[in-house]
Each structure stands twice: as C-alpha cells, then as structure tokens.
Amino acid sequence: MFFRNLFGCLLFAIAANASAAEFKVDQKDKQFSVSHLKIKAGDTVNFVNGDPFFHNVFSLSDAKTFDLGSYPQGQGRAITFNNPGVVEVECAIHSQMKLVIEVTK
C-alpha cells in the first residue's frame, strides 16, 4: 500500500515537474514529417521510423550532438533537448533527409 502510494506520487511528480512536451516526428518515404520544428528547452522529440528500411537520425550541431543509431519500421527513439539553440538533424543513411529544430528557452 505504502509503495503503491509512493509510486503514484512519483508518477505525479514526474508529470507535474515536466511541463515539458513530447513531440513526434515520423520518417516516411525518406523524409521527416516536418522540416522545421520549434520546441522549448526540456522538450522531447520521438523519432518514429515509418519506412520498411532503416534510418539513422543524428545531429552534430553544437546545441545538441546525438546519434540515435539505426532501427527498423515501427520503432521510435526519443531524445530530450535541454539547451536552447538551433539543431540540424539529419539521417546518416539518407543525406537528403533534413530537419531543423529550434530550441527556445
């Protein structure tokens, strides 16, 4: 009982603390579903692969450097952007896939 309550509290705390939003960006037909995205620092973006082959989302921008690795259709991987700045996101396999994420304070 005690643990149940604690667990509930924790969940509540996480949800309340983070006014942070989660965004979803699809990869379909070798394109990101949006080419420009405005988010706030602390927000999370979930990259979901909708194509029947692999993508590998990454960024080498100063504001956020990450490499989500490659994963198949249906799977998604999320990443949180903590610092404000402009993040240029690409796919390592398909260079024509480009997305700019503007992270504001």
Next chain:
Amino acid sequence: MYINRYLICRSALTTLLLCWLFSVGTVDAAASKADPYRPAGMAPIPADNTATPARVELGKMLFFDPRLSGSQWISCASCHNPALGWSDGLPTAIGAGMKKLPRATPTILNVAYNTIFMWDGRAASLEDQATGPIKAKAEMDQDMTILVERLNAIPGYGKAFEHAYPGEGITEKTIAKALASYERTIVSTNSPFDRWHAGNKKAVDDSTKRGFELFTGKAKCSVCHEGFNFTDNGFHNIGLKTLKDMAEDVGRFNQRKVKINHGAFKTPTLRDVALTAPYMHNGIYQTLEEVVDHYDRGGDVKDNLDPNMEPLNLTLQEKQDLVAFLKSLTSQPVLVTIPQLPR
C-alpha cells in the same frame, strides 16, 4: 526517284521518332506516376544553369579536352570513358603522374538523378563537383588561374563561352556549369528490362524475370538499389574487405562522423552495370557473379555492417538469375560523337 526520297525521309523520321520515344521512355512521368521503375520526372536542373544546346555543347568540349589538366594529357573522359560505360575499366583510377588513386571511377551515367555525389557524398551538386577533379593534385592537377588564362587564349572557347553564358566570361563557375550541363545529358536509354517492364513479355528471358523477383524479394537488393536508377542515394557499409595494398577507407565517415557511416559508401546506380567492371569503391570484384556471391555471404567484414545485410542462402540458379537481371539493365547502345576541340 520520288519514292526513294520519300522512303529515306520516312526512315529518317522513324529513327528520329524512335530516338525520341526511347529518350521519353525513360523520362516521361505523366503516364507512370506510381511506377517506381520510371523516373518521377525530369532530373532537377538548377535555376541558374538551365540547359541550352550551347551550354551542353561547350560542356562536351570541356569534358573531352585534355588541356583542362596540368599535363594537358588527361581529360574527364580519360577516366569517364564513354566506350567503357563512362568509367575506366580499372579497379581504381589512375590520375596525374600515372599514380594509382584509392577509389574506383564511378560511371557518370544518370548522375543527373543523383542527390549527392562521390563515393562519400562530399559534393552536393554537379556544379559543385565539376572543377574538383581538375584542381585535385591526384587527378588532373591543374591550377584554375592558369586554366582560365589558357582557355581565354583559345579563340574558339571565347566564342563558345560567350554564346553559352553571355557576359559571364570564362571562370571556374562557367566551366563548372558547362560541364554539369553536359553531364546531365548522359542518361540511360531503353534497356531490355525497361521494355519488359513496359509490357513486352519477350524483351527478357525467364531467368531475368526470376532475377527481378529475387532482386526485389528474397535477395532484398532493392532495399538499397531502389527505383528507376537503382539507388537510394544512401550510404551503406556492405562489409567489403580492404585490399592488401590499400589503406583502410572509412568512406562517408570522413564527411559525417556518425558510427553507421564508418566504411559506408554511396549506393551506386546499377544501370549499365554489365559495362562497368570491376566493381565497388575499391574495385575488389571483377565480375557480377563475384558481387552476387558477396551478398550471398552477407558481406565479409562484419564490424559495422549495414543492418540490411545478412546471408541470403541463394541457390546456384538463383545467383545466375540475379546476374541475368543485372545484365538486362544495359541501355541500348548510344552513339557518342567526340567533339572537334577549339584551337
């Protein structure tokens, strides 16, 4: 007499019409919107370098002119030779001073349809790429200022540049633009595969038809070699061995330092592939049979292998069918005339 002339005219007309049909056959989009094996339209042309006959003709002269190189002995066509499928028939290219280069010369057939250029994707457009090999020490080893002076001293070029790019002069930029304009005209024509795909059941044999099924099915080739130009314009590490006398080549990783790019190279077109042996960025395979064996093994070096690569367990017959299909992608022969160069 009258009839004779009429006949000649008619056959000339038919030839023209046929030529037109063949070229349209690979370019026309309207009739085949959803057909992935036909181009989705004309290849894009940058707004500041629209194609004109004068530009294409100038670009062709430059392409075949060895005076573009430091030694005045190497032209683009020395390596991208139309008689060898717009490549050079060598495992890896031979450049200035007869030095062996680390990578193979890719065909430039259908480069107009590429969205990124070079084995590692280091060039973003044809205009961007065109003067690279001229300046590269290892390739044509030419100083641009000297080249511009040299071309300016050739009256025929002065006229041709003025005609193609009025008021722009002879510059690195106009040289690049003209070369790119010519390269965009080097496109594949109606292959047996295209004729079969368009409905002519007799254009290819049964082995080829089975090969296509395998290509898009069990062998999963079309995951990477997709669409009419048989490339995803993507980068993949297919697990090739490094040849003994060569340094390791990390490929795309040089351009974008992301793990998956280590040892990844751009997927090449398979149009006219029967004409462009040896194969791969390092020229490791001499025949299409060897290439198919490579994929059947699921690659050799598994360190950073593309996730789409795995052993295929193909039978001997299936391997032969795949090769038959690859051979059906050979264009109808095109007559390439070598231009008289201005002096």
